[in-house]
Amino acid sequence: MNSPGGGHAPDAPDLVDRIQREWAQAYPALDVRPVGVLGRIHHIAAVSSHRLDRHLEPHGVTRSEYDVLGALARSDRPLRASEVVSTTMLSGASITKITESLSRRGLLERRKSERDGRVVLLELTAQGRALVDDELPRRLADDERALAGLTPAERESLAALLRKISAAVGS
Template sequence: MTTSDTPDLVDRIQQEWAQAYPELDVAPIGVLGRIQNIAAVSSGRLDRNLEAHGIGRSEYDVLGALARVDRPLRASDVVSTTLLSGASITKISDSLSRRGLLVRRKSERDGRVVLLEITDEGRRVVDAELPRRLADDEQALSRLTPVERETLAALLRKVSEAIGG
């Protein structure tokens, strides 16, 4: 028996639901329960790493959105790439601005538009955390072959599309 054949927490939860509700097909729990578990563990690790910088995951997501494009973005663009609400982006960008991690300024072309730009200090946070996060992700996927990774990504894309992601 390999470790992947060893029952895990999700197996136990799925079995308990099956016993409590034998008339229902609880098979989706085997997939989505594991996705949720992986997301929770991964997010928890990221949260612990970000504590050293005094920021949370949503703040890191905003800094990451700005670091990826290396140019100022409209607040609405950050909304679409982070899946955070407009109100959250406003609150987060205000906080990050006060701490010198990003700059908020009005667009020269349209004064109603707020542009967000990462500062050198904000980039240092991303530069410090991105390699650590990728290493954590690599460790999580280390038992999968390249073909298995591609297959898993394609399957998860289908699931994401099915739920409207």
């Protein structure tokens, strides 16, 4: 049954319920309940990522590139590549490749540090800032729609529970 927003009723069985039930039937001796939680986390992440990819496509930017631009937009100063690595969950090698590409397209500037010429600092250009300024409100609106059915207290509880799971799986 569909709800007014076009999705399924929150209590209706979903794809993850079916997958969990199938695993339980195929492996009755195993506790497959974690599938109910982590399967939904994976599904939410996949749908959210797909939507973000669709929104970024007209800008000619990938999700990883947007993550780098976002890290720079959140900072109050230029960042070293290693600092971008620590805030994006991307590897150092991919940061180098991504920042070179973004630089060629005029979305960020790579320049040597005045204090240490071996250090490359990364900073958004006006064009890069405009892209983030354009896309962030749309992304937040998508996220808000996803969370619209939760009360503020439920959102806080969910965030706290997900923080525990995140800590348990490590970085």
